[in-house]
Amino acid sequence: MSVISDTYLKLHAKWSLQRTVAELLSKRWMEPAVPFIMMLGVIVFCAVAIPNYLTLDNLTDTSSQFAEFGFVVLAMTVVLVVGGIDLSVGAIFAMADFIALVLFNVYELPIGLVVILVLLSGGLLGAINGFLIGYLKLGAFLTTLVTLIIIRATFDLTAPTFAIDIATSYNESAAWEFLGEGTLWGIPANVCILMVIAVIGHALLSRSRPGWHIAAIGSNRKAARHAGIPINRTIFWTYVLSGMLCSLGGLMYAARLNSSASNTGDGLEVMALTAAVLGGVSLAGGKGSVGRALIGATTILVLINGLVRLGVTGGPTFALEGLIMLVAVGIDVKWMKNKNKAISKIYVVPALLDLGELPDATENSDSIYAQNDALTNAEPIGLGKVDGPEDVILDRQGRIYTGTREGWIMRLSGENFEDVEVFARIGGRPLGLAFDRDENLLVCVGGMGVYGVRPDGEVFKVTDETNRTRWKIADDSRLRLADDLDIAPDGKIYFSEATTRYEMHSWAMDGLEGRGNGRIICHDPATGQTRTLIRNLMFPNGICLAHDGQSIFFALTWICQIKRYWIAGPKKGTVETVIENLPGNPDNINRSSDGNYWLAMTGMRTPAYDLAMRMPGFRTRMVKRVPPDEWLYSNINNGSVIKFTAEGEVLASYWDKSAENHPAITSMREHRGYLYLGGLMNNRIGRIPLPDADPTWDSSDSYWGPKA
Amino acid sequence: MAGLLAGLLGRFGKPSQELIVFAIAVACFIFFAVSLQGFASIGNIVAMLRSIAILGILSTGMAVVVIGRGLDLSQVSVMAISAAWTLTLMNGGMTLFPAMALGLLFALAIGVLNGWIIAFIEIPPLFATLATGLVCFGVGRWLLIDSVHAYPPKGADDFLFIGQGHLVGIPMPIIIFIVAAVFVHWMLSRTVVGRHIFGLGDNMLAARLMGVAVRPLIIFSYAFSAFIAFIAGLTMASSVASMNTEVINSTLVFDVLLVVVLGGISLSGGRGSIVSVVVGACLIGILLNGMTILNVNSDAQNIAKSVVLLAAIVIDRRLHPKDEETDKQGDH
Known part of the structure; x- marks a missing residue:
């Protein structure tokens, strides 16, 4: 063995990249690392490819859209974690936008009441989903697809009758203005609200009993049932929560744009789903966090905004969205399936160990270690x-x-x-x-x-x-x-x-x-x-x-x-x-x-x-x-x-x-x-x-x- | 209709879902026939059948996939793009058959892609087909088709015959629907592939242990669905002499699912038959036709259809309850 390879082997016995990787992969906080890097990549790409992307105006503009979308992605995330799916998020969003405008502009209700009523309506729509999926045990996908169509059709039926009223009447309110366009320390007010809700949501999902129940049901429904977790009730309330989060998004939209169009919230469900999955929320349920949802939301929003500003519209956008979804879900499925296998493959990292000459232990030899029968008749x-x-x-x-x-x-x-x-x-x-x-x-x-x-x-x-060893990953x-x-x-x-x-x-x-x-x-x-x-x-x-x-x-x-x-x-x-x-x-x-x-x-x-x-x-x-x-x-x-x-x-x-x-x-x-x-x-x-x-x-x- | 009736009456002992649906269809028919002037006329019945032909054709393809415990949401997108591309090619000077062959190839490619993603990457079907539907539409609008609408070239009478012609006095779309239904019925009930698809939908692991080539079978079922979608696309494009690719934004795929689920094909797979799909299609046809004559607007029609579908899946769940011990949340 040459000196160089010898030295390498000795160094390898002390430090090994493979061992570091294996230990990193076993870490839970490593799971959203890929989505996070993807997000940074997209942001850097946009900053380089689009002139003036990083100006304050543009960032403020993008981030106020971010708040609305962020709420919808959060709504999608909680139901994904419980093992379901909510395709009606876009419809509830549109409905909440419409209800908020009618209540505020046409009926001129005080803003506090508007917020409460909008949240209630969102919760009610979510409760319909929750009842059908949680208590009647219908499949989440078909059920929310049906409610999506029903809510949208109801919206299309009722919205035109108020369209002129909404457009012509105007209600002055500083709080409403603030909700839509205000800033706190330079950050848009709605983003601040999103952050507050996100922190509460994170604590709820990761540090509280209801949150654990949600994740438990999503990861193993049978085990959760055997553990005595009230499955039906938990699923019901998860959909209610999802509906309320969507309506919050709709409210922000109403306050920002003061308009309601027939295509409001169209296709939002696919976008939110893509964002959640891209952020690392598992489709199989049980795995997901507020942080991942927001990472995914940022990536998708920046990407779609970027494509629009680069002049890419129509066909390529659809194709790209579909492709991203396929790749993200594909990686998710394969990674979840093979992660432990991959870790166990690289977990054992053999190193050089030179033991020196083997001492003689043959029978009848002069060696002190010579074999004998002293213990045979113990x-x-x-x-x-x-x-x-x-x-x-x-x-x-x-x-x-x-x-x-x-x-x-x-x-x-x-x-x-x-x-x-x-x-x-x-x-x-x-x-x-x-x-x-x-x-x-x-x-x-x-x-x-x-x-x-x-x-x-x-x-x-x-x-x-x-005491834990410092600087050690595991x-x-x-x-x-x-x-x-x-x-x-x-x-x-x-x-x-x-x-x-x-x-x-x-x-x-x-x-x-x-x-x-x-x-x-x-x-x-x-x-x-x-x-x-x-x-x-x-x-x-x-x-x-x-x-x-x-x-x-x-x-x-x-x-x-x-x-x-x-x-x-x-x-x-x-x-x-x-x-x-x-x-x-x-x-x-x-x-x-x-x-x-x-x-x-x-x-x-x-x-x-x-x-x-x-x-x-x-x-x-x-x-x-x-x-x-x-x-x-x-x-x-x-x-x-x-x-x-x-x-x-x-x-x-x-x-x-x-x-x-x-x-x-x-x-x-x-x-x-x-x-x-x-x-x-x-x-x-x-x-x-x-x-x-x-x-x-x-x-x-x-x-x-x-x-x- | 008589043969259908006899087939249903043979199982009169237990009221199956298809019997219930059939009864509701007959009741609706009688109700509209009595209350609406001209509803029961031969002309209206043919028009009604013709209006559900496309839906019916698509449902036969969807039925194959759903019986195999899958779901194909890319169907409408495949239908629109493959047919529109065929028209675009014909406008570019290609003759009918090469253009059709290319359109069919495109449809099959998406179908095989679907099957491959679902069978080998093991992405849940509803997400896989949702995404491939987007990809198919996006690629089509980006690279294959010039505008939202595609029209057949002037003088393409052989093409127009597919949708507008008559055979022994019956409009071609109805004939195509009948041929598709008979063929799929034969395939599902009389061929090895058909029986294997039932096995696949009923219990995939058991089918695999029995030696059924599960993955190729999954690919086959999605490719078949795409093939049917292409046929439906040609029929649609020919009968209205244009293909509007915006059809993917309509509720058509939802209507197809409605027909399949109404017909008693459980979304948990392994159950159902084409006879019930035909019955389901008839019920939807009667409802839509009646509501259209009553001048109910399309949003209200959507709500009515949704409520009917919701009722159907609630009944489906009652008849085939989930087993809490083996069920996973997240199954569609």
């Missing part, structure tokens, strides 16, 4: 009764505690641990265990965080979040995969989070990535604060407080290293490497009675996998093209236990060569002359006697001193 405990005991711990009474796949903490007691009981039900996937000073059992729960169980079995939450404040923990003499809880990019069920995929996605976190029960200490670690797994209480050891599974982090003393805050090149993937670390440390290895490295880790391109292709159950994963079929000193010297290794009783070992705990073994995928806990060990040594004593 005595089985709770055989078939504990499903996946990742970690095991014993209390002062000699009872075993372990977490299982069901999300339970099991307690095994009795002479030969024959009494198996469920001690606590936490949920999630209980992993690392530790006792604190008050004999509470603290548990790292994959998918949940750090929890505690009191001696009487009561479960309490310790922490489930930490929100990593929630704990996804808390793995193992240990407690310092001052009560601070140090725990590892193996990865922030994958869930408990897909942890092995993190190994394919070979990146530093994990971290070491500290929770201080005294202040209740949780703070991240070390970031970008490669699957930090086991954690163990040194015998002197000044440092913690932690295992990095994918890079096969043991490191040490000083929490007190002169080297406080520094990290040093203890063991650099293990033959397997290290898991939990625990104290041993002779002042050293036990380390479980969940699996052994293989030359093939080591090679794959040096070839990120190979793994990328594998992840993209091969089904997941045929991917090359790291070997977790055969592990071992080793003992090492604080300086990193390996003293002994223990194997189950047959790989039948204890294939993958994820933890071990020494207690009164025995070593207890746990395994993430195992159906038992094992124990072997340790002839040379102190038969009275107990880990609780080692941490908290003999019980008073």
